[in-house]
Amino acid sequence: MMKIIRNAKIYTADTNQQMATAMVIKGGKILWIGQEENLPAYQGDIIDGQGKVIIPGIIDAHMHPIMLADVLEQVACLPPHIHSIEDMLVALEQYDASQRGWILGWGYDEGKLNERRAPLKEDLDRASMALPIIVMRTCGHIISVNSKALAIAGITKDTPDPQGGQIDRDENGDPTGVLRENARNLVLQHLPTLSEDEIVTRLLKLSQTLASYGVTSITELMATVMPIDYLTLYRKAREKGFKQRVATYYIWEAVQNYELLTADNLDRSAGAYIGGIKLFSDGSVSGRTALVSEPFLGGEERGIAMTSKEELLAAAAVAKEHGIQLVVHAMGDRAIDLIVDTFYEETAWLNDAPSVRIEHAAMPTVSALQKAAKWGIGFVPQPIFLFCEIESYLENLGLEKTQTLYGVQTFLQRGIATALSSDAPATSWAEAANPFVTMQAAVTRMAYDGTDLGAAERISVEEALQLYTADAKTMIRMENVGQLKEGYEANFIVLTDDILSISHDQLMHVKPFATYIEGECVFGQSTMQATH
Structure with missing residues (x-):
């Protein structure tokens, strides 16, 4: 049975049709979307949107579920x-x-x-x-x-x-x-592992938590095989009711030691698939292990180098052979330079998304920005780090430097492919996976304690939404999600607040009224009653 949603304010994240007021869903996908006055005479359950705001489901391009x-x-x-x-x-x-x-x-x-x-x-x-x-x-x-x-x-x-x-x-x-x-x-390595069933049970619980934040598609950025294969875990969880689709990125050591990159595992139309290979170039800014050219304040530490040009090229060769991405964790300027300089003379192998992604990209140099834009390297930053870890950033780098980090506005102006993400749970915020916290951090460039994080790097709410939906979809190469358009999955969030008109410092308090995945309500008790 078709669902016909009318009387709604729909932000589509589709540049060809940015706004709509009605939508028709059939078989979990969007059959039609547009202005209500142009709604064809479809037969099905009619749902009154009651003027509520609908946005595409959030895609978290970098997290650890x-x-x-x-x-x-x-x-x-x-x-x-x-x-x-x-x-x-x-x-x-x-x-x-x-x-x-x-x-x-x-x-x-x-x-x-x-x-x-x-x-x-x-x-x-x-x-x-x-x-x-x-x-x-x-x-x-x-x-x-x-x-x-x-x-x-x-x-x-x-x-x-x-x-x-x-x-x-x-x-x-x-x-x-x-x-x-x-x-x-x-x-x-000595920590006793949970059983497969225990992990799956916890994932099912997490699926509901993610749905409560409006997150409908996710990534796993540190997948491994031992002691239990991550892709197997996600597939079993989905069989038992885990709702979000998952793109997994396996650590390089696992790819080297196991036969993971099979056609079945790389099928991007599946509910869980392998999206790429993951390496680490350095550590974290707040932990003083990011690889930096200037020492952290109050000491001589310059971070920890965790990869080499040779390893990057070896992993890239495997990624190219199998048509997948290479993603590299890098925060410090030296770590980012290593990646950009390594691939600048190489040839990209994907034409629908960045072949190489830099995760976090906290402090790229001007040279790295120029080369990344020209080569097509993608950046996946997390402004929530500055928002909630401001004390450590100020102590380690000082205010002036901190205000330039995770410069999303600069990335966009340079034409660098970018997606927002949470890195949950790897940040000091109880609701780290809540995308509206990251949106507020990117839009206001203000920390939770009121510290100015650099107004020059502010982006608009519209840009933040795009970076968490359509642009995130491109970044992780997941099919038919991230926009509300014909043929795409009916993944969307119903909000009681209009995120484009509320005060920017209230974004973190936005709560989904209901979350839908493939046309089915997976969170919230929808009062948008259907009539026949």
Whole structure:
């Protein structure tokens, strides 16, 4: 049965028809869309939109859903409940570790803690000496662990730093409990894994959370095979009712070691597919591991290099062979320059999207901007980082530099293919996956505490919406989503607020009234009653 929606204010994200007032849905796709006075005489359920605003479903071009589903079951070590290491220890002591035998927390940001530092092993030992403890920093690139966890991993004064990683040490050379980048894996590899069924159950719960934010298509930017294959997990979750379509990007090591790039896995019309290969060029700005040319304030750190030109070209050759993207995490200027300079003399292999994507692209140089625009490299920034991690950014870089980061307006003016995203859960905001928070950050360039993030890089609400829908669809190469147009999936959000007319500082408070995926209401109790 067809659904005929009338009396609505529809933003289509289709440049050929930007506004509509009526829409016809059949078989989960849009059969017709336009002005109500031109509505053909279709037969079906007529739904009164009651003048509400409808926008395309949000596409998150860079997130980590399996990690997000997991951490939502852990201790959230960030405001509004945690403001100090002491608060954190109280919460960790109360955590039920019976399922996995480890005490787990996530989301701490030393800039938001009264002590203004990361928790050390001595701190975490006060929560438990008997059970191992892992607390993940907001960026996801750094963890703090207690003595028990260090012992399980066999990390001692004599343990060397792994390639692309760092074990923080005190003045005597003993590990402090803070592990950066690849050093995390020394402990994380010992963490008992959830069963396949447990992960799928958590993903089903996450699907509803994402729908409540209006997110209808997603990506997985750190897919791997061991101990459980991510694509298998998403496919099983979809069989059981996970609603969002998923583009997965596998880490380079997994692609090297397993036969993943089969025709079936690369089918972009499927509900879950492989979109590309992922590498890391550096770490994070807030964690002081981004690869930068000028040292971070108050020290000599210049970040951690995590890849090379040779590795980038080797991964690109495989991506080109299979017609998929190469995506590279890079925040610091040196990390971005490495990627851009590596590919500037090479030839792009995709004609419908960027062959190479730079994830985050926090501080590109003028040269990198010029070369990226000319070559066709895509940028996927997250302005939410500045919005909620402002304390760390100011401490590490200062205000003047911070105001130039994640310069979306500059990217657009340069003609660089761009998409907004959340990187959830890797930022210090309880609702990191909420796209309206990122939109507000990009539009206002104001942090949550009122800090001016650089007005020159503001974009319009219309641009933010486009970067989260149609442009995100192009960035991840997902078919028939991101716009409300004939032949596309009927993925859309019903809002009670008109995001194009409300005060910009209220965008983060926008809540979907209802979310539809393939024409079916997956969130909200729609009062848009159908009549026959």
